[in-house]
Amino acid sequence: xxxxxxxxxxxxxxxxxxxxxxxxxxxxxxxxxxxxxxxxxxxxxxxxxxxxxxxxxxxxxxxxxxxxxxxxxxxxxxxxxxxxxxxxxxxxxxxxxxxxxxxxxxxxxxxxxxxxxxxxxxxxxxxxxxxxxxxxxxxxxxxxxxxxxxxxxxxxxxxxxxxxxxxxxxxxxxxxxxxxxxxxxxxxxxxxxxxxxxxxxxxxxxxxxxxxxxxxxxxxxxxxxxxxxxxxxxxxxxxxxxxxxxxxxxxxxxxxxxxxxxxxxxxxxxxxxxxxxxxxxxxxxxxxxxxxxxxxxxxxxxxxxxxxxxxxxxxxxxxxxxxxxxxxxxxxxxxxxxxxxxxxxxxxxxxxxxxxxxxx
Amino acid sequence: xxxxxxxxxxxxxxxxxxxxxxxxxxxxxxxxxxxxxxxxxxxxxxxxxxxxxxxxxxxxxxxxxxxxxxxxxxxxxxxxxxxxxxxxxxxxxxxxxxxxxxxxxxxxxxxxxxxxxxxxxxxxxxxxxxxxxxxxxxxxxxxxxxxxxxxxxxxxxxxxxxxxxxxxxxxxxxxxxxxxxxxxxxxxxxxxxxxxxxxxxxxxxxxxxxxxxxxxxxxx
Ligand SMILES: Nc1ncnc2c1ncn2[C@@H]1O[C@H](COP(=O)(O)OP(=O)(O)O)[C@@H](O)[C@H]1O
Ligand SMILES: [Mg+2]
Numbered sequence: 001x002x003x004x005x006x007x008x009x010x011x012x013x014x015x016x017x018x019x020x021x022x023x024x025x026x027x028x029x030x031x032x033x034x035x036x037x038x039x040x041x042x043x044x045x046x047x048x049x050x051x052x053x054x055x056x057x058x059x060x061x062x063x064x065x066x067x068x069x070x071x072x073x074x075x076x077x078x079x080x081x082x083x084x085x086x087x088x089x090x091x092x093x094x095x096x097x098x099x100x101x102x103x104x105x106x107x108x109x110x111x112x113x114x115x116x117x118x119x120x121x122x123x124x125x126x127x128x129x130x131x132x133x134x135x136x137x138x139x140x141x142x143x144x145x146x147x148x149x150x151x152x153x154x155x156x157x158x159x160x161x162x163x164x165x166x167x168x169x170x171x172x173x174x175x176x177x178x179x180x181x182x183x184x185x186x187x188x189x190x191x192x193x194x195x196x197x198x199x200x201x202x203x204x205x206x207x208x209x210x211x212x213x214x215x216x217x218x219x220x221x222x223x224x225x226x227x228x229x230x231x232x233x234x235x236x237x238x239x240x241x242x243x244x245x246x247x248x249x250x251x252x253x254x255x256x257x258x259x260x261x262x263x264x265x266x267x268x269x270x271x272x273x274x275x276x277x278x279x280x281x282x283x284x285x286x287x288x289x290x291x292x293x294x295x296x297x298x299x300x301x302x303x304x305x306x307x308x309x310x311x312x313x314x315x316x317x318x319x320x321x322x323x324x325x326x327x328x329x330x331x332x333x334x335x336x337x338x339x340x341x342x343x344x345x346x347x348x349x350x351x352x353x354x355x356x357x358x359x360x
Numbered sequence: 361x362x363x364x365x366x367x368x369x370x371x372x373x374x375x376x377x378x379x380x381x382x383x384x385x386x387x388x389x390x391x392x393x394x395x396x397x398x399x400x401x402x403x404x405x406x407x408x409x410x411x412x413x414x415x416x417x418x419x420x421x422x423x424x425x426x427x428x429x430x431x432x433x434x435x436x437x438x439x440x441x442x443x444x445x446x447x448x449x450x451x452x453x454x455x456x457x458x459x460x461x462x463x464x465x466x467x468x469x470x471x472x473x474x475x476x477x478x479x480x481x482x483x484x485x486x487x488x489x490x491x492x493x494x495x496x497x498x499x500x501x502x503x504x505x506x507x508x509x510x511x512x513x514x515x516x517x518x519x520x521x522x523x524x525x526x527x528x529x530x531x532x533x534x535x536x537x538x539x540x541x542x543x544x545x546x547x548x549x550x551x552x553x554x555x556x557x558x559x560x561x562x563x564x565x566x567x568x569x570x571x572x573x574x575x576x577x578x579x580x
Contacts, residue, residue, distance in 0.1 A: 049478065050479060051474070051477065070478075071480075072480045072482050073480065074480075075477070075478060075479060076479070076480035077478035080475075080478040081478065082471060082475060082478065083471075084469075084471040085475075086471045086472055086474060086478070087472075087475070088472060088475070088476070088490055088494075089472065089489075089494060089567035089570045089571055089572065090493040090494055090567075090570050091568070091570065092570070099479050100479050100480060103480055103481065103485070106477045106479075120477065132568070132569060132570025133570060134570055134572070135570075148479070189434075235382065265474065359568025
């Protein structure tokens with residue numbers, strides 16, 4: 001658990017970067033600090049491991065005032081990941097990951113063994129251990145950065161915009177993996193980002209900060225969307241707030257049956273047909289035809305996103321992105337279960353709204 | 361070139377091998393003394409970021425000193441011998457080494473230094489384990505520049521009665537034996553190349569392949 005108690009940071013030039021911050025980060029959760037550039041996120045984060053000392057106020061990590069511990073000792077017990085990964089160019093990937101265990105006095109062999117385990121944990125092949133950081137892609141470097149931060153198994157992990165320098169697709173993969181990893185390791189994580197989508201996706205709780213170092217709202221993601229505390233938060237969480245809210249509503253929409261056909265079948269139909277393979281995985285759609293026609297691969301129209309039975313957002317997206325306006329639902333194996341209709345999703349949304357779960 | 365290959369010149373207490381050893385000794389001892397002064401200074405100022413003006417001022421000031429004048433002044437003050445030679449040569453070698461070390465450390469990416477502190481290194485560790493290893497290519501650059509200047513300038517030791525390959529140059533000049541003079545100059549040039557090769561070798565051995573400017577591996 002990390003507690004900020006009336007923490008203020010005023011830099012020598014007079015800039016107030018953080019103003020009377022009161023906030024508690026629960027143990028074993030991800031708390032995201034989000035806000036526009038320059039609002040004091042990094043400063044708040046760096047006061048936890050004493051990369052910056054507060055002007056006034058107290059920060060407690062697991063009940064202990066950080067100012068009572070000397071900085072190097074404190075930092076060895078707190079994982080720290082930064083935007084550019086900050087890997088040591090002259091050390092191999094394995095030695096980078098082994099840094100903190102070695103500093104903490106582990107013997108070389110044990111530190112290396114631990115480092116090799118960590119590479120696997122963050123999804124990097126063992127042979128990457130021998131490479132130098134410059135030989136890795138940005139996304140791979142970030143994984144190494146995370147592995148290095150986790151190497152001595154610290155209870156607390158500080159992450160400062162760790163994924164913002166990688167391209168969006170890689171970023172999404174890294175986010176998914178962080179969530180998967182967190183489910184395993186259950187660290188107390190403080191994650192800084194300026195990206196509200198990232199904040200809503202990763203945060204168990206999100207602290208929205210505004211310029212001048214003020215905390216605008218500290219709440220669960222769904223609550224930020226459904227009940228923003230003020231205009232600043234409402235604006236910051238964005239225009240498609242209503243749509244985003246769907247992410248936090250589990251779907252209660254009817255799944256309709258659908259006739260599935262296979263390549264090689266002959267069909268007569270004036271409605272959309274879903275084409276599946278032998279294991280009932282969706283291949284694409286066949287548009288309505290006059291008369292009868294044989295289903296061939298070149299007649300297939302690619303399908304939209306798949307609905308996995310999770311959130312209203314994924315149900316609506318599946319329906320909206322499908323050429324037939326029918327969202328394909330699949331089971332855990334990827335086999336077709338049925339389809340959802342966009343109007344059912346809207347009805348479910350109306351029901352949720354009536355129940356007070358959604359902003360009006 | 362006949363002079364250079366005459367076996368008679370390759371033996372005795374004033375022969376070519378003795379002079380080469382003397383010259384080489386001036387060189388490495390000078391570089392060692394200069395390193396002891398310049399590396400810690402450059403590293404400290406580079407690490408703390410405080411006193412950069414000192415480095416710049418000292419470097420420029422020392423570079424402006426005419427080495428021959430220094431030599432003569434110290435001779436007048438301390439007499440003939442090794443002291444004036446080393447004084448003049450060390451003053452020559454300090455600026456490039458200090459500037460190289462300072463520049464090398466300043467050039468290490470701030471995010472890397474930040475990460476070094478962030479993982480819990482003490483200041484000494486940040487400097488020795490992270491900043492210096494990454495600064496090495498520029499540090500070596502400073503040493504190679506210094507070595508080149510020292511090897512060629514060590515010739516003037518002979519001007520104040522000391523040894524080294526300069527003997528051949530100055531004696532050749534005095535006795536109008538121009539082939540001896542040329543032979544001495546060629547030996548100085550060869551020694552300069554050899555010393556540089558030694559540094560290239562040392563650099564290969566000590567600079568991590570992951571460091572930008574190490575010559576291989578880095579492709580950032
Ligand atoms: N060392 C410093 N000296 C003076 N002002 C600083 C320093 N570091 C940050 N600031 C200022 O403090 C404010 C908050 O900075 P920061 O915490 O880095 O913001 P964020 O991470 O949210 O972008 C900004 O106005 C920034 O310019
Ligand atoms: Mg920042």
